[in-house]
Amino acid sequence: MGIIAVRIDERLIHGQVANLWTTKLQASRIMVVDNDIIKNDIQKTALKLAKPAGVNLSILGTKKSSANILAGKYESQRVFLVVKKPETLVQMIEEGVKFDTINVGNMSQKDTTQHLTQSINVTDEDYDAFHKILDAGVKITAQMVPNDDAKDFAGILKDYKK
Template identity: 45%
Template sequence: MAIVHVRIDDRLIHGQVATMWTNNLGVTRIMVVDDAAAGDDVLKMSLKLACPNNVALSVLPVEKAAERINANAYDGQRVFLILKSPKTLVRLIQANVKIETVNVGNLTYTEGKIKIANTVAVTKEEIECFNDLHKLGVKLTLQLIPSNPSEDLMDVLKKA
């Protein structure tokens, strides 16, 4: 399976993902990896409605996603992997999924989070996860849409 892009975005599938990213990357499948979403039929239906008609969708819990990725279940497809949080990504990597580069697109500000960019606010736990991912050799970028310049997330975190 060719994972062509990995994105952390707490909104999962929305307009920017469904149009700009999917078209820019030539995606044939969006794989949402999130335990809660995988167990919520209403949310899965909403994600299906948000997914472009010509793009397949998988909404899987972490363990099942890792199993399918490691078994090459989507060989020949161009897969866009979307996760809600860096913690989920750490779990996926711990399940032997090889991830080299991750784009952080949107982590909504809520009370107790530190705003590090216009569309990204993080908790102390998320900062620890990003540090762990960086130590594992994962390149972390900050980029809202494909036409925006990509920034090094670790540089942005150092300034926060």
């Protein structure tokens, strides 16, 4: 099976991901991909504590996760891949990983972001990364929780003023 879902959510593992999404997807593993967190023992410990019981967890950088995926290491599992930023997925795509659909969950508001939806705020860098993902033929949806309707993110992205 391998990767069954990909989500951008800067909170990574929290109530919605740990309970709602993981349960809905029947994920056997959550894979957090982030080049900064792999160097931070406190953040890694927090993610380990936040994961649901009975679900495996991988915390990897982009190169290692891409290599593992391309080598077929997770083919017998149901992997839910979670990243903080779209740039991480661009790196993985450039390393040869293929994605069909990416779901955008929460990207919080900061001084450098533009508000697109109730829970999605993007920077110029995010905007560029989303277009690279779309140009790679990947569908992007916006959906906070499984019971919400998935919205076409390309349409939402058109409201961004660069």
